Amino acid sequence: MVALYLFTNNPYFSMRFASVLVLLLVMVSFSSCISKKRLTYLQQNETATDSLIPVQKLPDAYRLQVHDLLSIRVKALDPNFVDIFNPVGDANPNATGEERLYYDGFVVNPHGNIRIPILGEIPVLGLTVEEVRENIEKRLLDEYYKAEANIFVTVKLSGIRYTINGEIGRPGSNIIYRDEITIMEAIANSGDITITGDRTDVVLIRQYPLGQKVHHIDLTTIDAMNSPYYYVQPNDLILINPLPQKSLGTGTTGLQSFTTILTVVAALTSTILLFIRL
Numbered sequence: 001m002v003a004l005y006l007f008t009n010n011p012y013f014s015m016r017f018a019s020v021l022v023l024l025l026v027m028v029s030f031s032s033c034i035s036k037k038r039l040t041y042l043q044q045n046e047t048a049t050d051s052l053i054p055v056q057k058l059p060d061a062y063r064l065q066v067h068d069l070l071s072i073r074v075k076a077l078d079p080n081f082v083d084i085f086n087p088v089g090d091a092n093p094n095a096t097g098e099e100r101l102y103y104d105g106f107v108v109n110p111h112g113n114i115r116i117p118i119l120g121e122i123p124v125l126g127l128t129v130e131e132v133r134e135n136i137e138k139r140l141l142d143e144y145y146k147a148e149a150n151i152f153v154t155v156k157l158s159g160i161r162y163t164i165n166g167e168i169g170r171p172g173s174n175i176i177y178r179d180e181i182t183i184m185e186a187i188a189n190s191g192d193i194t195i196t197g198d199r200t201d202v203v204l205i206r207q208y209p210l211g212q213k214v215h216h217i218d219l220t221t222i223d224a225m226n227s228p229y230y231y232v233q234p235n236d237l238i239l240i241n242p243l244p245q246k247s248l249g250t251g252t253t254g255l256q257s258f259t260t261i262l263t264v265v266a267a268l269t270s271t272i273l274l275f276i277r278l
Contacts, residue, residue: 037220042222043222065207065234065235069101069102070156072153072155074151074152075153077148116136160175161235164238165240167197167243168190183232184230197241198242200218201218201241202239203238207235
């Protein structure tokens with residue numbers, strides 16, 4: 001009650017209170033807005049119109065893990081000899097795209113093997129797709145076909161599947177039918193990080209034979225392109241955490257913050273004036 005009396009009857013106190021309130025309003029507005037530096041991808045330390053980024057060695061070839069899905073095709077001079085290796089969707093003739101791969105592909109089982117007609121169980125855990133191709137081709141030539149059959153084997157991962165959640169335009173699981181994909185491409189394919197997403201600390205949870213590991217990558221610096229986690233691997237989980245500004249709820253820009261705080265101050269002032277009149 002004493003503070004309320006001073007506020008309403010002492011001009012000096014009212015002026016000081018108003019000055020402190022305005023200063024606090026400005027400070028909160030600037031602290032709550034998101035700077036351009038935290039929103040810009042792959043920034044360089046120096047300013048340059050054109051720059052050349054040295055080509056870094058690409059990551060080592062991906063090694064197969066449990067639950068990976070492979071597409072295997074065998075060709076020969078006489079297609080009738082290899083029809084058994086090339087299913088045509090008999091399990092579900094109406095399946096298309098990713099669903100067709102589910103029925104026709106070869107899944108790495110919990111024991112690290114795949115089951116192939118005639119050849120039976122083949123261990124593939126920890127191998128690259130190129131090593132699997134060489135193994136299948138060698139066994140077919142050694143055990144079933146002559147060199148004159150011109151056996152041609154193709155082994156590919158059935159796309160790169162990843163899951164992305166958090167502050168992203170379109171969260172969820174996606175599959176890209178390519179041999180390589182960067183984390184920037186994965187984010188763009190999912191609608192980009194929202195303005196309240198933390199680009200400085202993107203979390204990537206990666207599967208390994210002995211379990212999962214958590215990695216971090218800062219996408220606001222050009223050095224991210226040299227990170228061993230810049231390229232996405234199958235079954236990666238990408239998490240985009242929110243910036244503190246979102247939890248504050250004061251707005252993502254200076255104008256939004258100013259408008260929000262001004263509304264609160266106006267409501268508080270109206271309440272005080274009504275209380276005084278009563």
